[in-house]
Amino acid sequence: MNYFGIIRPAMVTCLMLMLYLAIVVVSLITGPSGLDPQLLSGFSLSPVTGDSEMANVIVTWLLLPRTLMALLCGAALGAAGVLIQGATRNPFASPATLGVNAGAMLAIVLGSVFLPQFTGQFPVVVAFSGAILTTILVFRLAQAISDSPVNLVLIGMAMTLSLGALSAGMLMFYENRLDGLYTWGAGNLSQFDYQPIQRSWPIIGMLTALALLFARRLDMIELGTEQAESLGVNVRRTVGLSLLIAVLLSSTVVSQVGMISFVGLIAPHIARGLGCRKVWLRLLVSTAVGALLLLVADVAARLIPLLISDSHYSFPAGVMTTVVGAPFMLFLLTQRKRVSALATTPGETGIQALFHLSPVTFLSALAFVFLLIFGFSLFGNLDLQWINLRWPRVLSAAFAGAALGVSGLVLQTLTRNPLSSPDVSGLTTTGVLFVVLGLVLFPGLGSLEMTLLSIMGSGFALLLLLGLSRLTGFNPLLFALAGLCLSAMAATLISMVLVLGSNQSSEVLVWLSGSTYAVTSERFYLLFISVLAVLPLLFAMWRRLDILQLGEYLPSLLGVRIQATVAILLVMVALLSAVSVAAVGGISFIGLMAPHICRVTGLSSHRHLIPATAMMGSILLVGSDWLSRTVIAPFEIPSGLLVSGAGGIYFILLLLSGKYIQRR
Incomplete structure (x- = not known):
């Protein structure tokens, strides 16, 4: 008899129960002032008076519902992760990486603005409508591009960034009506009664039980679509219903506590690592692991601010799950056995031309449009005083x-x-x-210091991505996916820094969204000198860029030192990105849209693409700056939010139009 096969699961179960009990106890004694064992007196069955009465109130109405909500939501996300990964046969898939949570969050924000009463009564319905629409869109876009599972996650995370920018814009524009929704949206588990739990547990329990009915069919789908169909499984229906249940579970969580990221990614992997091969067992273990992960994250979110700055603020639990989840996903990308079957280097990837213009004609037209928009933005008001105030931001x-x-x-x-x-x-x-980090730790930093810090940040990201690329075989899709994970982690760390440095937070919030509002002449001069130094060097390398498009082997045959050339180009890219951040903050999608718009005109050589893309990027950002000043004047929208919204729409239209191509 195989006693080891019986003892090992029993030991794992005992350890899990002991760990559960320990974390639950820690959660119930982590009060507003940190760990307080005296709160255990709140569980006394004898009549309570004085301090015991206060402890009873804190435990009963603050800590216990918060602990139960963490366990409930973590279990739901763990189950949703198993269903999504099983249905897509993709170990990178989860409610966070496919944009499900972001779609639900945007729906809640829009509903709170335009349908507040309906959203308050039926939050799950509102969240589900946004989540299911986003899920359908992500899958349709992925099918339009290719069958690559990594592409599915890449699109989902790009959609998450776009929808997140739209949510941030709504939160900023309707600040008074959506007061408190920003912290809630980041995954805030704070509870003051048991009503959210009473609304959620029947839905989550019923959906989890229903998911168990599809476990055997998902086991067969893991063998392959053709084999599953030969065994009588309706693959299309099983996948659709599994995804529907997962979206409902995720929507229920978002409607109650906001966005909790990466729990649905990590929990199924831990369950599989514990030896759970069958889907039904993996589903049960993943719900338990997900509940434990979220509760640990919530306890850490309450304790870390107290340990770092003796602050009474607490991080949203969603912040802590991202801090852990993004590095975990980067770790998965380094596991070649996991990614080898998912992503291969595409033979050709690009943008199809809509029409073909001669380079001289297009560059001349682009220069005319640039001068027109630049002049209108700078000289729209002939008052010399306005021009003196406006020129640094327009030129920047x-x-x-x-x-x-x-x-x-x-x-x-x-x-x-x-x-x-x-x-x-x-x-x-x-x-x-x-x-x-520099602005919060050292208020009053100058333009030179900000530029140096930005260069250090971009350089650090570049080194990290190059190291990961070496581990993943320099696969372009995995490079982009690693970059998205790094973006998510950096954005989360920014939120943590702002919570710890709340006194200086208001000074950088608008700048974080990408704005030319506070640009000074000093920042402009640093940007001007850097761009004027780097762009000519990049233009001088246009032949090498053309050759690098030919693939991995032909450039070396033509005498191009690939590694040295790529390293030099990436350093230039990091420098350009850094000085832009130091001047105008976090601007998204300009680097995505500008090259595309130039390529659809038929330009192919970098001799023409470099000046055309430079002018197109300037047109997009100068135009966004003008719109940000005039759309709701005298108020101003951060230009970065306008660009993000336009970039999200453009991204969708690009993929739906089929102008993105990927052939092997």
Whole structure:
């Protein structure tokens, strides 16, 4: 008799129960002032008076419902992760990486603004409508591009960034009506009664039980679509219903506590690592692990601010899950056995031309449009006083747009992937993180210090991505996916820094969204000098960029030192991204859109693409700056939010139109 096969599961179960009990106890004694064992007196069955009465109130109405909500939501996300990964046969898939949570969050924000009464009564319905629409869109876009599972996650995370920007814009625009929703949206488990739990547990329990009915069919689907159909499984219906249950579970969580990321990614992997091969067993273990993970994250979110700064603030639990989950996903990308069957290097990836213009004609037209928009934005008011105030921001927008556009062009060429850009690759977001750290720790930093910090941040991101790329075989899709993970982690760390440095937070919030509002002449001069020094060097390398498009082997045959050339180009990209961040903050999608718009006109040589992309990036950002000043004047919208919204719409239209191609 195989006693080891019986003892091992029993030992794991006992350890899990002991760990559960320990974490639950810690959660119930982690009060507003930190760990307080005296709160255990709140469980006394004898009549309570004085301190015991206060402890009873804190435990009963604050800590116990918060603990139960963490366990409930973690279990739901763990189950949703198993269903999504099983249905898609993709170990990178989860409610967070497919945009499900972001769609539900945006629906809640929009519902709170336009349908507040209905959203208050039926939050799950509102969240589900946004989540299911986003899920359908992500899957349709993935099917339009290719069958690559990594592409599915890449699109889902890009959609998450876009929808997150729209949510942030709504939260900023309707600040008074959505007061408190920002912290809630980041995954806040604070509870003051048991009503949310009473509303949620029947839905989550019923859906989890229903998911068990599909476990055997998902086991067969893991063998392959053809084999599952030969065994009588309706693959299309099973996948659709499994995804529907997962979306409902995720929507229920988002409607109650906001966005909790990466629990649905980590829990199924831990369950599989514990030896759970069958889906039904993996589903049960993943619910238990997910509950434990979220409760641990919530306890850490309450304790870390007290340990670091003796602050009575607490991080949202969703922040802590992202801090752990994003590095975990980066770790998965380094496991070649996991990714070898999921992603292969595409033979050709690019943008199909809509029409073909001669380079001279297009560049001349682009120069005319640039001068027109630039002049209108700068001289729209002939008052000399307004021009003196306006010229630093307009010129900064022009040079930053050019820098970001060319950076995106070079990244797309090097990775042979038109979904690459400085923001998607994490270069700009990490630069923003370093600048925010500097502003919070050392208020009153000058322009030179901010630029140096931004360069350090972008350089750090570049080194990390290059190291990961070496581990993953320099696969372009995995490079982009690693960049998205890095962006998510950096954005989360920014939120943590702002919570710890709340006194200085208001000074950087608008700048974080990407704005030319506070640009000074000093920042402009630093940006001007850097761009003027780097862009000519990049233009001088246009022949090498053309050759690098030919693949992995032909450039070396033509005498190009690939590794040295790529390293030099990436350093230039990091420098351009860094000085742009230091000048105008976190601007997204310029580096994605500008090269695409130029390529659809038929331009192919970098001799023409570099100046065209520089002018197109300038047009996009200068135009966004003008719109940000005039749309709701005298108020102002951060130009970065306008660009993000436009970029999200453009991204969807690009993929739906089929102009993105990927052939092997």
